[in-house]
Amino acid sequence: MRLCAVLFDMDGTLLDTAPDFVAVIQAMREARGLPRVPEHQVRDVVSGGARAMVVNSFEVDPLSDEFEALRLEFLDRYQDHCAVESRLYDGMERVLAEIERARLIWGVVTNKPVRFAEPIMQRLGLAQRSALLVCPDHVTRSKPDPEPMILACRQLALDPASVLFVGDDLRDIESGRAAGTRTAAVRYGYIHPQDNPNSWGADVVIDQPLDLLDVLDRALCSC
Structure with a gap:
């Protein structure tokens, strides 16, 4: 089936958003008189969301009241x-x-809440170019569930088999595969040191964004 659309995960795939996460963590530590943490300490756990970044940066019990206060401040x-x-x-x-x-059509399917994702897309001038933005706010179950991908394909009126989903986390690949899309895993994103994109079952694994051009060429030439 002809490739009609490319959908991207946001953090670690389409965008390098880690610098803003790092800046927030460093500001919180500075406010408490704590030394800065190495940047990789935050980057390595970005895919785990606010919870992982706070726990990893403050060594706090995630079941404690202190953790919840830190998470909300973050x-x-x-x-x-x-x-x-x-x-x-x-x-x-x-x-x-x-x-x-x-x-071709392109869009974003992310586990990032819409209150953060929309401003980022707007401020980077991407909202006007992207065909859609699917966030957890729009579904009942986030990735790795296929619901976000199914919703995206439905909104685009496309057969999932005509869509390529690109992501830097196993959840992305699982969501795409379960929805019936083609999948591409990236090695350049926020990959935990102990994780291996080659084991995720993606149709293709790439090292850098420009590698997608070859993937797209092959997909279009095979149509």
Whole structure:
């Protein structure tokens, strides 16, 4: 079936959003008179969300009241700092331009809440180009459940088999496969040191955004 659309996970796939997460963590530690943490300490657990970043940065019991206060502060601070340093990964602008030149559709399916995802897309000038943005707010079950991908395909009026979903986490690949899309795993995203994208069962694994151009060429030439 002809490839009609490319959908991206947001954090660690389409965008390098870690610098803003790191800045928020460092500001919280500075406010408490604590030293800065190594950047990789935050980057390594970005895929685990606010919970993982707070636990890893403050060594706090996730069942404690202290943890919940830290988590809420993290989210409040991030609301004001969610698109300051976040950027497209190197090469991704060219990928998007080639997707648009080929008259394919592209969009974003993320586990990032809409209150953060929408401002980021707007401030980076991507909202006007993206065909859709699917967040946990729009579904009852987030990735790895297939519901977000099924919703995206339904909104685009596309057969899932004509869609390629690109992600940097096992949950992305599981969601895409369960929904019936083609899948591409990336090695450049927020991959935990002990994780291995080659074991996720994706149709293809890439090292950098520009590798997607070859994937797209092969997909289009085989149609």
